[in-house]
Amino acid sequence: MEREVKEKIEDQPRSRFQWFLYVIFIPLLFAIVIALIVAQFAGVNVFEKAKDLSGKLPFISSKVEKTSGKSLKEYEDKIIDLQAEIENKDTELTQLQSKIDSQDNEKQQMLLEQKRLEDEIDELKQIQNQNKKAFQEIVQTYESxxxxxxxxxxxxxxxxxxxxxxxxxxxxxxxxxxxxxxxxxxxxxxxxxxxxxxx
Known part of the structure; x- marks a missing residue:
């Protein structure tokens, strides 16, 4: 008899848990899934609505504001830092580009100067050849x-x-x-x- 009572006592919690599981939890879960599917077809974003509702609850909204405020501030600071870094890189790029441009200009000037000197050398060689010819003609004149x-x-x-x-x-x-x-x-x-x- 004691055994029967013990078995009944032990079966009672199981049967209550099973009853809760079959009668309340599974139908509730099924209803939630159906509601989500219907809301999806109706074009309602359930998660967005849940977020809005949680923002209206006093004890949840304060926590959300604290965490979102903190993360927003961190993101804003990070964005400002990254923008400053981008501006620094842009400045460096501009300086390097101007340096390259000035070196290109200097190179062009040196090439122009080299060309001018080569032309001058050619001209002097022509004059020298003309002078040699003229001098040879003078010498030939004296010889004749x-x-x-x-x-x-x-x-x-x-x-x-x-x-x-x-x-x-x-x-x-x-x-x-x-x-x-x-x-x-x-x-x-x-x-x-x-x-x-x-x-």
């Missing part, structure tokens, strides 16, 4: 002249000019022109020519 006519003209020149022409004349023409010069001047030019050849 009679020694009697060439000697007085050379004697009237300055020593460097005379030496330049005499050093470029053919040796047989040079000898004939030197014969037509006074002995002291011929000796002077000979000495200057030999000194120039030794250099």
């Amino acid at each position: 002249m009679s020694p009697k006519s060439a000697a007085p003209i050379i004697l009237s020149m300055t020593d460097p000019e005379a030496l330049k022409i005499l050093s470029n004349l053919k040796s047989d023409v040079l000898a004939k022109i030197m014969e037509k010069m006074p002995a002291d001047r011929a000796a002077k030019y000979t000495e200057m020519l030999s000194a120039k050849t030794n250099d």
Whole structure:
């Protein structure tokens, strides 16, 4: 008999739990699921409504405000920090770009200067070639002249000019022109020519 009473006492909580589970909890759960499906088809956002309702309850709304206020402040601070960082990076980029632009300008100026110098060198070479041709023509003119006519003209020149022409004349023409010069001047030019050849 005691056993039967104990079994009844032990079965009683189980049967109450099972009754609660089958009669209240499962139908309630089923009703909630059906309500969510109907609300979804009706276009109502249940979770948004639940959030609004929880905001109206005094003890829940204060906690939500504290946490959301704190997180909003943190997010705002973080956004401000990130914007400042972006501005710093933009400033660095602008500085680097201006540096690159100035280096490009400097490079362009150096290339232009190089081109100008190359053109100037070419021009000077052309002038030099023209001067050489002109000088060769002068030398040929003296070589084609009679020694009697060439000697007085050379004697009237300055020593460097005379030496330049005499050093470029053919040796047989040079000898004939030197014969037509006074002995002291011929000796002077000979000495200057030999000194120039030794250099």
